[in-house]
Amino acid sequence: MPENEHKPVRVIALMNQKGGVGKTTTTVNLAAAIAQQGRKVIIIDLDPQAHATLHVGVDDNESPDSAPTVYDLLLDDDINIEDCIRKVDDHLDIIPAETDLAAVETELSGKPGRNQRLANAIARSTSDHEFILLDCPPALGLLTLNALAAAQEVIIPMQAHFLALQGVSKLLETVGLVREQINPVLRVAGVVLCMHDTQTSHSKEVVADLERFFESQRDSGTAWASARVYHPPIRRNIKLAECPSFGQTIFQYALWAPGALDYKKLGDTIVAEWDRALAVARSSDLSEAEIRVLRGAKESLERHPTESPEVEA
Ligand SMILES: Nc1ncnc2c1ncn2[C@@H]1O[C@H](COP(=O)(O)OP(=O)(O)OP(=O)(O)O)[C@@H](O)[C@H]1O
Ligand SMILES: [Mg+2]
Structure with missing residues (x-):
């Protein structure tokens, strides 16, 4: 459980093996939305394309002598999160990627605990960040x-x-x-719909299908038993596509754009979820990991107070 001595930290992986779906746009702008609430956030760029790094205006390939990157963090036990941080904005930091990161897969493959390198780095971190957002390739x-x-x-x-x-x-x-074999606390929080066209009947059907599926899984005991579709969706908005080339988040580039509003609402939801979980944790002696397990069970009970368990294939 990645919980340092100072503060519980919420570590969220933004993941989809499909390319171009909005992972990086969501990582960067959700992180910025959370930071706007005065909560400390680090983005860790785990993609050799380094799009999140470029999106926030950091370009490490230009200065080879600069501070260590996520590449060093993953390969060298003597490098800590604190050594790799670059400041982006008030409350918002990033650990950048660089193109060398593509080699990390080969270099890690021979190392013991090769799956746990990042988890270990987070566990030994003394930083006071409350949220860590991981942009996956x-x-x-x-x-x-x-x-x-x-x-x-x-x-x-x-x-x-x-x-x-x-x-x-x-x-x-x-x-x-991964939950079964490596990380028993891992759960799917939910789906963020990106580049969403709210009006088409096709997209409405897909959203309804997804929601039905997640509802049917409430008592399944799976990693996605408490997953949901976050609302509102992130609308297709040209300002979101433009801001990376200026090295800016949507809040720096176009504060009044629909994209800024949508990510602000998502940020509010994510922070509110976390605050609720922390409030419960503070009122009991449970660890944050235990609280998360209980929260999943409670959500499930609230949704199906009398129904018997029903698992769809
Ligand atoms: N809501 C949106 N409206 C308009 N354009 C968007 C929106 N979200 C993302 N984009 C654009 O779509 C493209 C893909 O988005 P993004 O880079 O976030 O996807 P990704 O899943 O991180 O891609 P990859 O798999 O290559 O890492 C980018 O050009 C981005 O600017
Ligand atoms: Mg990306």
Whole structure:
């Protein structure tokens, strides 16, 4: 359980093996929305494309002598989170990726505990960040595995297409395996619909299918038993596509754009969920990991107070 001595920390992996679905856009702008509430956030860029790093205006490839990156953090036990942090804005930091990160998969493959490198780095961190958001690459390799081993929660950014639903079942299977074999507290918090066209009947059907599926899983004991579709969805908004090339978050680039409003609402929801969990934790002697397990069970009870368990294949 990645909980340091100072403060409980909520570690969220933004994951979908499908490319171009909105993982990086969601990582960066959700992190910025949380930071706007005065809560300390670090983005950890685990993608060799380094899109999150570039999105916030950090370009490490230009200065080879600069501070260590996520590459060093994963490979070197003497490098700590605190050594790798670059400041982005008030309350918002990033641990950047660099293109060398592509080699990490090969270099890690020979190392003991190769899946746990990031989890260990977070566990020994003394930073006072309350949220850590992990931007995963569009692949199920060692980098994504490190994210899943370090996180308590997975948020799945996706687009509402029928084919995307097939990808989600593969993704849930992977999260389930990691929970069974590596990280027993891992759970799917939910799906964020990205580039969403609210008006089409196709997208409405896909959202309804997803919601029905998650409802049917409440008593399943799976990693996604308490997952939900976050509302409102993130609408398709050109400002969100433009801001990375200026090295800015949507809040720096276009504060009044629909994209800023949508990510602000998502940030509010994520912070409120966390505050509720912490309030329960403070009123009892349970660890934060135990609280999360209980919270999943409580949500399930509230939704199905009298029904008998029902698991759909
Ligand atoms: N809500 C949105 N409205 C308009 N454009 C968007 C929106 N969300 C993301 N985009 C754009 O869609 C493209 C893909 O988004 P993004 O890079 O976040 O996806 P990704 O899942 O991280 O991709 P990869 O798998 O390559 O890492 C980017 O050009 C981004 O600017
Ligand atoms: Mg990305």
